[in-house]
Amino acid sequence: MSRPSARRWILRAYPRRWRSRYEDEVLAYLDDEFADRSIGVAAAGSLLLGGLTEHCRAQFGAATPGDAGRRGSRGFALVAWGWFLCVLGGIGFSKLSEHFATVPRASGTIATSSMFPVAADVSYVVVVAAALVALLAVAGLSVPALLVAWSVSGPSGRTRLRRTGAWCTVVALAAACALGGLAWWAHRLTSIQRNGSDARYGWAAVVVMVLIAIALGAATRLATVAFSLVRRKHGRLGPATIAWIAVACEAAIALGVAAWWVSVASGAPGFLTDNLSIGLGSGHAIWLFEGLLVSGAALSTSGGYLITTSNRSRRTSAKA
Amino acid sequence: MAGREEAEQSVFTRRSDPSLLILLSLAGGEKHGHALASDIEATTGVRLGPGTLYGAITRLEERGLIEPMEPDGRRRPYRATESGLAELADAITELRTLSELGTERLAARVARPARPARVPRLAT
Numbered sequence: 001m002s003r004p005s006a007r008r009w010i011l012r013a014y015p016r017r018w019r020s021r022y023e024d025e026v027l028a029y030l031d032d033e034f035a036d037r038s039i040g041v042a043a044a045g046s047l048l049l050g051g052l053t054e055h056c057r058a059q060f061g062a063a064t065p066g067d068a069g070r071r072g073s074r075g076f077a078l079v080a081w082g083w084f085l086c087v088l089g090g091i092g093f094s095k096l097s098e099h100f101a102t103v104p105r106a107s108g109t110i111a112t113s114s115m116f117p118v119a120a121d122v123s124y125v126v127v128v129a130a131a132l133v134a135l136l137a138v139a140g141l142s143v144p145a146l147l148v149a150w151s152v153s154g155p156s157g158r159t160r161l162r163r164t165g166a167w168c169t170v171v172a173l174a175a176a177c178a179l180g181g182l183a184w185w186a187h188r189l190t191s192i193q194r195n196g197s198d199a200r201y202g203w204a205a206v207v208v209m210v211l212i213a214i215a216l217g218a219a220t221r222l223a224t225v226a227f228s229l230v231r232r233k234h235g236r237l238g239p240a241t242i243a244w245i246a247v248a249c250e251a252a253i254a255l256g257v258a259a260w261w262v263s264v265a266s267g268a269p270g271f272l273t274d275n276l277s278i279g280l281g282s283g284h285a286i287w288l289f290e291g292l293l294v295s296g297a298a299l300s301t302s303g304g305y306l307i308t309t310s311n312r313s314r315r316t317s318a319k320a
Numbered sequence: 321m322a323g324r325e326e327a328e329q330s331v332f333t334r335r336s337d338p339s340l341l342i343l344l345s346l347a348g349g350e351k352h353g354h355a356l357a358s359d360i361e362a363t364t365g366v367r368l369g370p371g372t373l374y375g376a377i378t379r380l381e382e383r384g385l386i387e388p389m390e391p392d393g394r395r396r397p398y399r400a401t402e403s404g405l406a407e408l409a410d411a412i413t414e415l416r417t418l419s420e421l422g423t424e425r426l427a428a429r430v431a432r433p434a435r436p437a438r439v440p441r442l443a444t
Contacts, residue, residue, distance in 0.1 A: 018378070025353055026374055028394035032354035033370070043370055050371025054378070 010044055013051025015058045078303030079246050082296040086250045089292030090131060091212060093257050096285050123259035126252060134249030164225045168218040175215035182208055247304050250297040257293055261286050338368050338376035343400055343408040346386060352395040
């Protein structure tokens, strides 16, 4: 990669809006400062940190009262990315609980506590039910939102939707092909191989998570673009409704997983010290997935708050 | 809450704030990014990284304390606005007050005989 394109590549760490204003200037600054030399780790680190800061300011920065539309858009992005984290945590949890079905019994670590199976089962049902409600809500609201976005957006909005939609389709198809191949391979393994005795299966699960993350990231991007286009005219598809349904489901999932974790910790402590085939302890994995779920719920809550306050300020300014 | 709002109103979070250094440099005349960084380094010894420099420029421009001028090729010079110079004057007054207070207290400390236990021992 040539020096100018490497510098331009580092500047991609900044939000697009910021780049359209400052990119040329910063490139001129780097040319003056470093000429043909490499910009070095310190300057690259400074730029990456600056990019992260600008992204955070774009998402969480204080908005002026007249900036309700942008505020609502940021809210959509936060809800969508929060949901993305939550789904990742949920996939990890479901894989881990599948592992639980055989390992503790095989190693005789299930305690005799009478509450244990009931608490674990109830919390598991809560997680699955919340995930189903969320799936139906998101599917039920996203598809009409996409249609509304298409109908109310102008030519530039439609171009954005078309471009993002094409990109998402390519990513989703690639992920689906890879997942299909992995599923075909995993289908030939026995249940014993799948649950611990074949390390490759553990890594395949990680690959599945990464692929699903990529596909979800693409879908989230599409949803964010669509919702940002319908913010001015969303009719009954209240964005705040979507946000708070997502928050409620994420909170239920996070609480359900925490309850499952507590019941496992009290009823089958051996499971938490068990090492998964990917070299990660079950106890650590639970913390990781719970962390993803809670972070997702927190992001979505912030998004819900932004959307609700932007709707309120829009109503107030309309009355005035 | 009022305190928090006041803190958000202030451009300077600390005395070596890049925003203060940039305003100080622009008080001497308009400059583009690289000239700003070089001037700040020459006068204060602080070398601002590109991310820090342009982050501060973004903030100052959003607050209307500096304004961009017509680009000179790819370089865009900036100049301090009236409100930017007023903000700088306030900061300098604050610094002067701190400086006078510090000088006064240090002078009083030197005039007072120091307690032996606090005097650091010199290596012989």
